[in-house]
Amino acid sequence: MEPILEGLEQAEGLAALQAASEEIRDHYRVDHVVYHWVDSAGDQYGCGTYSDVWRDRYLEQNYLRIDPVIMGCFQRFHPVDWKRLDWSSKSARTFQAEAIAHGVGNQGFSVPIRGPNGQFALFTVSHSCDDKTWAEWTDAHRRDLILIAHTFNEKALDFEPDRAPEQSQALSPREVDAMTFLAMGYSRAQVADTLSISEHTLRVYIESARFKLGAMNTTHAVARAMSRGLIVV
Amino acid sequence: MEPILEGLEQAEGLAALQAASEEIRDHYRVDHVVYHWVDSAGDQYGCGTYSDVWRDRYLEQNYLRIDPVIMGCFQRFHPVDWKRLDWSSKSARTFQAEAIAHGVGNQGFSVPIRGPNGQFALFTVSHSCDDKTWAEWTDAHRRDLILIAHTFNEKALDFEPDRAPEQSQALSPREVDAMTFLAMGYSRAQVADTLSISEHTLRVYIESARFKLGAMNTTHAVARAMSRGLIVV
């Protein structure tokens, strides 16, 4: 692994990351290696060895919203084998069939990665082989994959400092309180009562938080505060 | 490193993590090894080799709010040497002096880690030595420290009672659409327009989703859908 990780660590720019993903694929002799960034605003980009056709189809169809790999990893910290995900829904099965038809392997292993402000990304290795071979391979290279995932995300954050420019504005304690209780389902009147302040005051906090978060309404503000990890509910 | 990481991977329970941190300290011959879980609700716990006095003082004084290591790492993805943090404010300097007086080393290296739902933790190694020695040591063990940090957090999340134990009812596709656009800040009228349905219909979806999620209002429903990973925004 060592020389492979060295190469990745020295990569500069997206094109170099793309080249690194191909090197990693060849080094480990797997079908595909993909790094996929998903933004709290819904933006996404990535690099990897999937075919252009599949990548375009994925973006065009907005498969982000039904991809069980995304949905499953978003709720976990642990790296996960695709077999352990939930493929039971109808949309998931059609998605899976289409993915395999586009050359994605029947086996996969994905490492979720999170950065500041709710940044979320996935590092995935996919391959076509039987279950036993795959289990042995992932067991043997689990640590390598975690380090590679980590390094990919480091590089991606370096190249994209403008992804979350000054929107990373922190909320004041009272604003955090307000957002938290709103996310818990309290009405404005209830929040104000809970915090022992007037509803008018509370409204100032909500408006201020909304402004800082660049949100269009309260629901949007709470959603952004959550996805940026500013509140935990 | 190998046997050390093996030991950590087999740890069961907080006491075992505590023991593992002491083993790691002895293995690398550093002064302190600490894993520190923080969530923005204010809860925190951790394990490590700091003295009880310092730990109690830290909690009692709520140093969480002024600790430059916390503040700095919360905005980064990269592991960071303490020297690169901002120690310029007055409260930071008094905090630093007190920490050193309590046996915390003058050098430190911290790895930020993030999990689902805004979970945040730090893995820190601290030591007393000159800058050059420390730089060499951290360069040599950077990858080890990342893997150890990752493993610590895996264990910690395992011990932590799951945030969504109850299998929440899945949302229908239209309900997911509705929740997603609402989380993106669209008003009901805008969502209805985007989905090309009447606002009345949209309202049915929102109410239905609210019922399924056990939510008291739209904001609550969106918050729950997000924290359960039913929508990705």
Place this chain on the structure above:
DNA sequence: TACCACCTCGCTATTTCTGGGGAGGGGAAA
């Protein structure tokens, strides 16, 4: 076949939230 979940559309009345204005006191930092 009957049932159920899903998708689509309609009405009225009430409650709640939003968007404009204001004002003053306190604390930390430059």
Place this chain on the structure above:
DNA sequence: TTTCCCCTCCCCAGAAATAGCGAGGTGGTA
């Protein structure tokens, strides 16, 4: 010291969301 942000309180009108009632069509499953 001045500046800036945070916390607190107030009014009002218009916009938006909620609660309650209703209707019919589709497609899959028991």
